[in-house]
Amino acid sequence: MITDDLQDQAALFVLGALNPEENATFEKMLAADPELRAMVRELREAAADLGGSVPAHEPPADLKRRVLREIALEKQTGIARGSTTPSFSSWMPWAAAALFLISCGILAVDRMRLQRELAEARATDPLSQATLVTLGSPNGEHPDAKVTIAWQPDRQSGVININKMPPAGPGRDYQLWAVDANHKDPINAGIVHVDSNGVAHIRFKPDQEVTQIRAFAISLEREGGVPKREGPIVMIGNA
Amino acid sequence: MAETQEELDQEMLAQSASGDQRAFARLYDRLSGPLYSLALRMLGDASEAQDALQDVFLQIWRRAAKYDSAQSSVFSWAMLMARSRVIDRLRARGRRLRVLVSSSDDDPNGPMADASVAESATDTINRNDEAMRVRTMLNKLPAEQRQAIELAFFSDLTHHEIAAQLSQPLGTIKARIRRGLLNLRERGVR
Numbered sequence: 001m002i003t004d005d006l007q008d009q010a011a012l013f014v015l016g017a018l019n020p021e022e023n024a025t026f027e028k029m030l031a032a033d034p035e036l037r038a039m040v041r042e043l044r045e046a047a048a049d050l051g052g053s054v055p056a057h058e059p060p061a062d063l064k065r066r067v068l069r070e071i072a073l074e075k076q077t078g079i080a081r082g083s084t085t086p087s088f089s090s091w092m093p094w095a096a097a098a099l100f101l102i103s104c105g106i107l108a109v110d111r112m113r114l115q116r117e118l119a120e121a122r123a124t125d126p127l128s129q130a131t132l133v134t135l136g137s138p139n140g141e142h143p144d145a146k147v148t149i150a151w152q153p154d155r156q157s158g159v160i161n162i163n164k165m166p167p168a169g170p171g172r173d174y175q176l177w178a179v180d181a182n183h184k185d186p187i188n189a190g191i192v193h194v195d196s197n198g199v200a201h202i203r204f205k206p207d208q209e210v211t212q213i214r215a216f217a218i219s220l221e222r223e224g225g226v227p228k229r230e231g232p233i234v235m236i237g238n239a
Numbered sequence: 240m241a242e243t244q245e246e247l248d249q250e251m252l253a254q255s256a257s258g259d260q261r262a263f264a265r266l267y268d269r270l271s272g273p274l275y276s277l278a279l280r281m282l283g284d285a286s287e288a289q290d291a292l293q294d295v296f297l298q299i300w301r302r303a304a305k306y307d308s309a310q311s312s313v314f315s316w317a318m319l320m321a322r323s324r325v326i327d328r329l330r331a332r333g334r335r336l337r338v339l340v341s342s343s344d345d346d347p348n349g350p351m352a353d354a355s356v357a358e359s360a361t362d363t364i365n366r367n368d369e370a371m372r373v374r375t376m377l378n379k380l381p382a383e384q385r386q387a388i389e390l391a392f393f394s395d396l397t398h399h400e401i402a403a404q405l406s407q408p409l410g411t412i413k414a415r416i417r418r419g420l421l422n423l424r425e426r427g428v429r
Binding site: 004007008010011012014015016017037040041042043044045046047048049050051052053054055056057058059060063064066067068070071072074173191193195201202203224 | 260263264267268271272273275276277279280288289290292293294296297298300301309310311312314315316318319321322323326327331373374377388389391392393397398410413414416417420421423424
C-alpha cells in the first residue's frame with residue numbers, strides 16, 4: 001500500500017521537483033519497494049505523454065546532420081580524453097596559471113600522442129578539423145575533474161565535456177572563456193552548467209570571432225555570468 | 240525481431256549504445272519531432288529549441304547504455320530527459336515561462352509554427368493527432384489538476400512556486416499534481 005504522501009513524493013520525483021535530500025531519500029525507498037517502482041514507471045509514462053501533447057513541429061533538416069557530426073566528433077574526443085595535456089605557452093598571465101598546473105605535476109604531458117591521434121582522427125573523418133584541449137585545475141582545487149574541449153575553428157564553435165566537477169554552488173555559475181592571441185581580453189564562450197553528477201556536455205560558441213586560440217579557461221562567476229571575467233580561474237588548458 | 244514500436248525503440252537504442260550510428264540516426268528520426276516540439280513549446284524560441292535538441296541527442300548517445308527498460312519506455316526516457324535539459328536552459332537564462340494553462344489556447348498554426356521550421360507534413364499530422372488525443376484526455380481532467388500538472392511539467396517553477404502562484408497550500412498542489420498524473424494514466428493515455 002502506497003500512502004498518499006508517498007504518491008505525492010513519487011509524482012514530484014518523476015518531475016524532478018524534489019530537492020537533493022528528498023530525492024536521495026526517495027531513491028532509497030524506491031530501491032526497496034517494487035510496488036513503488038511500478039507506480040513511478042506509470043507516472044513517468046503519464047508525464048512523458050504530457051510532453052507529447054504539444055502541437056507537433058519538425059526540427060530543421062540540417063539539425064540531424066549537426067547531431068551526427070557531433071557524435072563523430074565526440075568519438076574522437078573520447079579517444080584523446082585522459083591521455084593529453086596542454087603544452088606551455090608564453091602567453092601571459094593565463095599561461096602562467098597553466099605553467100603552474102604543469103609544474104605541480106597534476107597532469108602528465110603527452111603532446112606527441114595527442115598530435116598523432118588527432119592526425120589519425122582527421123584522416124578518417126575529414127569533417128573534423130578539431131583542436132583538442134585538456135583543462136586542469138591551476139590550484140589543484142579540483143584534482144579529479146576531467147575537462148576536454150574539442151574546438152572547431154572553421155565553425156567557430158566547440159564541444160566541452162566535463163566529468164567529476166563539483167557544481168558551482170548557489171548563486172554561482174561556471175563560465176567558459178576563449179583566450180585569443182588577437183584579443184586583449186578573454187572571449188566569453190558562455191555559461192557551463194554542471195549537473196549533480198559533476199557532468200556537462202555542451203556545445204559552445206564564443207560571442208566574438210576567435211582568430212588564434214591560445215587557451216581555454218573556466219572561471220567561477222556570479223549566477224548568469226559576466227561580460228568580462230571577474231572570478232577565479234578554476235580550470236585552464238593551452239591549445 | 241522487434242514488432243511493437245517500443246521494441247523497435249529499444250532495439251535502436253541498444254544498437255546505438257554499441258556505437259551504431261545508423262541506428263542512432265533512425266532513433267533520431269523517430270524521436271526528434273516530439274522532443275523538438277516539447278523544447279519549442281517550453282522555450283518559445285526555435286533557435287534555442289534546436290540547440291536544446293542537439294544537447295538532448297548527444298545525451299541520449301552517451302547514456303544509451305544506461306537505459307533501463309524497467310524504469311520507463313524509451314520514448315518516456317527521452318522525453319523526460321529533454322524536459323530536464325530544457326528546464327536547465329530556462330533556469331540558466333533566468334526566464335520564467337508564462338505557461339498557457341488553458342489547453343484550448345494551443346494553436347498549431349499560432350506563433351510557434353515558425354515558417355523557418357521545416358516540417359515533414361505526414362509525421363507532423365500523425366503526431367498532431369496523437370497530441371490531440373492526449374489533450375482531449377487532459378481536458379477531461381478536473382481543471383485544477385490539469386492546471387497543476389501543466390505548470391509542473393511545462394514550466395521551470397518549483398512546486399513551492401506553483402503553490403504561491405495559484406495561492407494554494409503546498410500540500411494541495413502536491414496532491415493535484417499526483418492525482419492529475421494518475422488520472423491521466425488511468426484514462427488510457429498510451
